[in-house]
Amino acid sequence: MVQIHSNVSFKIIKIIMFIQKLFLKYPQQKYFLLALSGGVDSIVLFTQLITYKKKNPNIKIRVIHINHNLHLHSIKSQKYCEKICKKNNVHIIIDNINIPQKNKYGIEGYARIERLKIFKKYLLPKEILLTAHNLNDQCENIFLSLKRRAGICGLSGISYTSVYNDMKIVRPLIYTQKKKIISWAKSKQLIWIEDESNKHIKYDRNFLRNIILSKIYKRWPSFLKNCTKSMKILANEHKSLDFFILRFIKKNTFSDGSLYLIKFNQFKKEVKLSILKKWLIINDIIPTYNILLRIYKEIIINKNYFNKKIIFNNREIRRFKETIYYIVPQKNITDIIINWKNVLKPVILPNKLGILVSKKKNYKNQKIISTYKIPFPEKNTLINICFYIKKKYVYANQTIYIKKIWQKYNIPPWLRHSVPLLFYNKQLIAGIGVFVINNHFIQSEKYLKIQWLNKI
Structure with a gap:
């Protein structure tokens, strides 16, 4: 835990009141979930939000702290976050990540993926997620993007606002340098927790921050500023490219x-x-x-x-x-047989394929397309729904090749075992929504109209 006292000019303090932009950009937004690590960046953001809330009590703030369990001091950060939230009467959510030593994403990659899952789990529909990424994080991210062989999207940097998996994420500090954030924290005599893992250069980001970029900033004082300009240029070019690509995809x-x-x-x-x-x-x-x-x-x-x-x-x-x-691959349902006892009642299909809804229709003196002309079953008919049929199906001395039917109606191979097949007394009648085998039925005025309410 670090407590530091310092005096900073009013000019710097005013510059760093970055949450003003947040509420100018989202004047109607009232609900926020802040990711609070206990480090200086998130503590400064927390402090400014609390100050703003005192003047605007209609603002609702919740906090989430994720313990990564990377070192013995992790619990200190958690306890401190709980303490300041209790002091300011702010609800806090605590969750944990246990990172396997061996995983295909690495420690940092795995932690990032798990954090996003946790945020998604707790974020309420009306809330915006606030994170404390700063300008130095931006520069580090560019180097990491180069390492990951990222394209123009990765090199454009982290945006002020983004949407991921239906979560709106805002980063109020993203255009603010780390040294200014620390200066503001010192001027307010804030207390924060130094993350012990930040010293370990075995992590890629820490290696860049402590070994590489510290020397670059010292040699070229304008590097961070120029880096920001380059990111903005790339971001604008990325938007232009996206405009034409999205237009093509839409069409x-x-x-x-x-x-x-x-x-x-x-x-x-x-x-x-x-x-x-x-x-x-x-x-x-x-x-x-x-x-x-x-x-x-x-x-x-x-x-x-x-x-x-x-x-x-x-x-x-x-x-x-x-x-x-x-x-999205689905479970194999080729062995499932559904007994449709009352054909006039809806039937629920497996694998979240939807439901079948039917009603009796009288087509007397009407011309209808034969594809949808399903005969109404006679009394005591055994009605089944299946999802599989052999390659050849013999009916009334006629060989039906099911593959040719699927090809005729342009049904992809992976969807063919998802189409409900209607059987009367173990004889194939129809593939719901696709085809009907009705050549050999006596013409009748009574037919079924079956609707497949589904996502396919």
């Missing part, structure tokens, strides 16, 4: 989010990779460059793409004809 995606490839294939490789990356980001995943290259080589330009799939982050990228899909 070439279907309602299920799949990307149409006809016009896409007219572009050069570099443009295709940029479109693919943005398309995946829209679907809430940030792909690595290696993943993008695999998609390009194995799915886009590979003539033998059939049944190829690229799996990452528990998701699949697959292609069917001239369309690529971003898929």
Whole structure:
């Protein structure tokens, strides 16, 4: 724990009242969740929010502290955050991260992913998440982005406001230098906790901060300022690029989010990779460059793409004809049989596939499309819903090749076992929403109209 006293000019204090921008930018916002680590940055942000709240009591502030359990002093930070929240009558949430020594993301990467999950867990619908990233963090992030082989997006830096997984995140300190934050904290005689792990240069960020950037700042005093300008230039170029890419994606995606490839294939490789990356980001995943290259080589330009799939982050990228899909794999339901006792009552489908709703229709003297002409079952008919049928299906001396039916109606292979198949007395009648086998039924005035209310 560190308590430092110092006098700083009024000019510096005024400069650092950065929360004024926060409330100018979001004048109607009342609910905030502050990520409080106990370090100087978050303590300064906490202090200014409390000061603002005293003058504006309609503002509601909650605090969340995440204990990373990286060293023995972690509990000190937690206790201190609890203490100042209690003193200021602010509700605090405490949660923990236990980082495995061996994981594919590294200690810092794993902690970052877990923090975002925890924030998502506790953030209320009306709240904005506030974090205490500062300008020095920005500069460190650029070097880390270079290490990770990031593109223009990573090199554009951390934005003042962003949305991740439906969370609005605001960083009021992002344009403020660390030394100014510390000066303000000293002028107010604030107490904060020095994170012991910040000294350990085994962590990439600490190595940059304590070994590399400290020397750069000393040799080139304007480096941080120029770095900020470069990030702004890159950010503007990124916005311009995004404008055209998003426009293309909007015009070439279907309602299920799949990307149409006809016009896409007219572009050069570099443009295709940029479109693919943005398309995946829209679907809430940030792909690595290696993943993008695999998609390009194995799915886009590979003539033998059939049944190829690229799996990452528990998701699949697959292609069917001239369309690529971003898929959440589902459980195998080919063995499930649903007994539909009363066909006029809704039936719930497995795997969150939705429900089937039906009603009796009288089509006397009306012309209807045969695809939707499902005969109404006779009394005591056994009605089943299944999700699998053999490659060949023989009915009334006619061989039906189910694969050809799926191909005829452009149903991708991974969706074919999700389509509810309607059987009367173990005889195939229809693939709901796709086809009806009604050639051999006696014409009747009574039919079923079945609606599949689903997400596909």
